[in-house]
Amino acid sequence: MESKVQTIGVLTSGGDAPGMNAVIRAVVRSALSKGLKVKGIERGYAGLLDEEIKDMDSKSVSEIIQRGGTILGTARCMEFMSDEGKMKGAEICKKHGIDGLVVIGGDGSFKGAARLAYFGINTIGVPGTIDLDIPCTEYTVGFDTAVNTAMEAIDRIRDTSTSHERCSIIEVMGRHAGYIALWCGIGNGAEDILLPETYDNNEQALIEHIIALRKAGKKHHIIINAEGVGDSMNMAKRIEAATGIETRATIIGHIQRGGTPTAVDRLHATMMGAYAVELLAAGKSKRVVCFREGKYCDYDIQEALGMTKTLDPFMIQVSKEMTR
Ligand code: F6P
Numbered sequence: 001m002e003s004k005v006q007t008i009g010v011l012t013s014g015g016d017a018p019g020m021n022a023v024i025r026a027v028v029r030s031a032l033s034k035g036l037k038v039k040g041i042e043r044g045y046a047g048l049l050d051e052e053i054k055d056m057d058s059k060s061v062s063e064i065i066q067r068g069g070t071i072l073g074t075a076r077c078m079e080f081m082s083d084e085g086k087m088k089g090a091e092i093c094k095k096h097g098i099d100g101l102v103v104i105g106g107d108g109s110f111k112g113a114a115r116l117a118y119f120g121i122n123t124i125g126v127p128g129t130i131d132l133d134i135p136c137t138e139y140t141v142g143f144d145t146a147v148n149t150a151m152e153a154i155d156r157i158r159d160t161s162t163s164h165e166r167c168s169i170i171e172v173m174g175r176h177a178g179y180i181a182l183w184c185g186i187g188n189g190a191e192d193i194l195l196p197e198t199y200d201n202n203e204q205a206l207i208e209h210i211i212a213l214r215k216a217g218k219k220h221h222i223i224i225n226a227e228g229v230g231d232s233m234n235m236a237k238r239i240e241a242a243t244g245i246e247t248r249a250t251i252i253g254h255i256q257r258g259g260t261p262t263a264v265d266r267l268h269a270t271m272m273g274a275y276a277v278e279l280l281a282a283g284k285s286k287r288v289v290c291f292r293e294g295k296y297c298d299y300d301i302q303e304a305l306g307m308t309k310t311l312d313p314f315m316i317q318v319s320k321e322m323t324r
Pocket of ligand 1: 174
């Protein structure tokens with residue numbers, strides 16, 4: 001079947017995530033295998049408006065599947081927020097012969113993609129964020145690597161926490177969502193997990209839990225605190241004052257965003273990138289690639305943006321059972 005587009009543009013937007021490079025590689029190589037041209041747009045929508053656009057060939061994506069970050073760079077762009085900015089972006093795509101665009105990023109990036117579609121450019125979103133907070137999909141590229149990076153860091157903190165018989169509060173990323181915190185909390189065997197979705201600010205209960213486990217002989221007390229709850233440094237001071245147990249806070253921060261992607265991220269990234277090209281070649285637009293119930297599928301971007309998702313209640317129940 002003949003492709004409905006001839007030249008595919010690809011950009012990464014918003015916060016970078018391990019595996020974004022693997023998506024770029026998949027987009028380029030899938031498109032080339034269909035006889036299409038590919039153009040890489042640097043620095044996200046900002047680079048589009050500045051016409052930082054370059055031809056991509058198979059060699060230009062060699063040696064990147066294993067690299068964190070994004071070879072195209074990424075940015076947050078104020079000018080693109082306005083409709084004039086998006087119209088300008090669509091015109092620049094047309095000027096460079098780009099009739100199909102793959103946008104790798106999060107919800108904010110997809111809003112821009114939907115509007116570009118309205119202005120005549122076929123666009124497809126691929127979920128790339130460590131936060132796992134895109135409701136239409138059960139997987140977002142970068143999540144597995146970020147969780148594993150955080151988990152390793154937390155294991156190390158646990159070693160020293162046990163030696164010194166301390167309480168350790170470890171803050172992980174996730175913006176307003178608690179996915180990284182919940183997965184690390186379970187995977188690291190934390191004594192407490194504070195999630196923005198469920199934490200009731202009952203610090204007294206937390207303090208009593210720390211004291212009770214210390215009396216029962218626990219030599220450390222690991223609290224995984226999600227970024228969406230925050231306040232880790234002050235929380236550590238308050239807990240130390242209330243319990244008499246030395247308490248330290250660590251914010252893992254951007255270490256979680258970098259590093260070589262795991263096999264899970266490379267696989268999903270490659271499949272989702274290739275899927276995006278299939279959609280464009282079939283003449284589809286304003287869709288977001290998703291992974292649901294073990295399969296790749298796609299949703300209308302607008303519909304996807306209206307969806308909500310919640311943390312798995314069974315995971316939350318189990319996480320509590322493990323911290324008794
Ligand atoms: O969305 C990814 C993320 O790392 C969030 O977890 C975090 O809240 C945010 O980006 C940090 O953004 P920045 O890199 O702009 O500080």
